[in-house]
Amino acid sequence: MPWFRSSKKSAQVADVTTSSVHSTTYSNGSIGLNPSQRNRHAVPSDAQAAPFRSTSSTPLPVYQPISSEKKVIRLLELTPGASHDPIRCYTHYISLSAADIMPYETVSYCWGESKRDFDIVLDRVPARIESSAGRLLQRLRESGKRRIVWIDAVCIDQDDDAEKSGQVAMMGDIYRCGWRNVVWLGDCPQPGLEDAVHVAIRNVLADMRNHVDGDDKLYEFTHKDPTTTRPRFYPKGNLLDQRIDLRSLVTFFSTKWFDRVWVVQEVVLPKTSLCHYGSITLQLADICKVAAWLLWNHRVLYPRELGTTSGLSHALSIWSLADKTAIPKHVHDRSDPSLLELCLKTEGYEATEPKDKVYALLGMSTVSRSPYMPLLQPRYGKEVSVTEVYRDATRAMIAESASLHILQFCSRQATMLLDRPAPSWVVNFEQMGLQQTMPVRLGLAFDTNLGQKANRCTRVAAKDPDVLTVAGFQVDQVAQYTDPFTADPNTELAVMKQALALTATLSKRFPKLDFTKQLSETLIGGIDWVGNAAGPKQSLNFDAFVKYLRLEEPRGSNPSSRKPTAEQNAYTARTYSKAMRRACMGRRFFVTARGLMGIGPAELSRNTTIVILYGGKVPFALEAAPGRKGKVTLLGECYLALCMYGEMMSMHKEKGGRDEKYEIV
Known part of the structure; x- marks a missing residue:
């Protein structure tokens, strides 16, 4: 989760958690509020807007309390402006459970440091937010029309652990309900590099289509493993055209966005995702197909370091979850993946908040609709430790999948790095895939118990959640x-x-x-x-x-x-x-x-x-x-x-x- 912090809330602000969140009438952009509340959020004209004032302190916005139980969220309206104008925006409150909601876009981006050094005007009050969120708002703002977006750094009160926990539990619905997702990969670090990236991606796609009979056949083409009857990514190709200049893609796939665990949910759940890198626009599906083709041809990749960039392998894992057109129906339509499957696909991703290694997966997983979800309800307060979250996630994965596969990631050295003493069967999800703290996991093709599921006695003791009986x-x-x-x-x-x-x-x-x-x-x-x-x-x-x-x-x-x-x-x-x-x-x-x-x-x-x-x-x-x-x-x-x-x-x-x-x- 982002680290934008807000100030203490005003006692005079109306509480949106009340039963007043019923109406879906649109008035001045406010949705789900009764008339007495709409006026509070009516959008003033530019003449009415308070002038921007820079202050020596760190001004923070004042939020109205919201009810996550009633699926109330904040949206942010960006008013039109030129590139040099200060950012002016207004909050709107809607309920996702309403029959009709205002169309909005979600965003996916990489947070920077938690330092607040970007000035905006929010609800006519000067405020300061984290710089990467501010730069993204600048990119999103249009010169001739308003834009309605949901951006976590501003739309969630990060100073309220209870609100943050409730809103994170709704993240899956928030991204599903948006009409489009905008992915901001970041600014291009070198002049002219973005054009080289655009050309390289276009050429790799053309090369792939010269060898594969349709994009929908790429998965089957790259998953033919002669050593097994099951589809498995088999990187043995040498068909890549060596004349394609791939040097720019080393920088592109090294972009930090590809390493964030939250981005998986942010691009898997929306109806569509459009990616921006500097001034160029790319389809997410095209980026993922390029990654699949390059990795399948890894033996002939040049520069060699391209094959080792984490972004390339992460784009491949996103492809199997997000591309509904290229992935075969029998693979993609297996209902939702289990929490265990998602954990395995995202083991190398990063999270600033350790608990997010679990929470970032919940919206995509079948566990969100299972009896085990109460164990994993997001809780960001200090009263719940990282160790407890990881313990509950480990046992939920075992119970949901009837498998002990997750225990292959147990390591005494990794467990000792948790914030509190932990049972030996608890997985430190933050350390998964890091060879500094645990050996490389043994192969997945083994089957010592001939496919038998975990025995019915495999459970967590009712009286002692730290005991796992197997x-x-x-x-x-x-x-x-x-x-x-x-x-x-x-x-x-x-x-x-x-x-x-x-x-x-x-x-x-x-x-x-x-x-x-x-x-x-x-x-x-x-x-x-x-x-x-x-x-x-x-x-x-x-x-x-x-x-x-x-x-x-x-x-x-x-x-x-x-x-x-x-x-x-x-x-x-x-x-x-x-x-x-x-x-x-x-x-x-x-x-x-x-x-x-x-x-x-x-x-x-x-x-x-x-x-x-x-x-x-x-x-x-x-x-x-x-x-x-x-x-x-x-x-x-x-x-x-x-x-x-x-x-x-x-x-x-x-x-x-x-x-x-x-x-x-």
């Missing part, structure tokens, strides 16, 4: 483990030698078994360096990698950073090392009492139990909770050889194994 069974106990893999390049050789030594002990215990394949797949978490399931080739890559290690390179040397040489196995060693470092960073390699091998959280010990939980795609590591009899703590997800595709679950069912309940704290 069902499953124990696979094995950790027996030995290596040091954790870290970013220090010297650790790769040392930890690999430890892993090879542990594997050698297994070979002595089970001399008839060859552990090479298991070890080669375990160290990369079952996924190769481009994201495909590990196959027979990985054993060859692993052999090359081991041969490289035995060369005993100087300290600090590792195949991830070493340039290709004439050595026969250099390339395969390097690709295996990339996959291994991605999977093992922040984790330990371990072997179990029964001789299984895996990788798991850095915090695991000989007291760690590896379990399979109903509703989980991967095994999890648990330990007894100190001082909490019968309770356990969650350390995190694991990769366990001979377990990831339901092998242990099948054996458990065939033998009639007994399920257990685990109370996680």
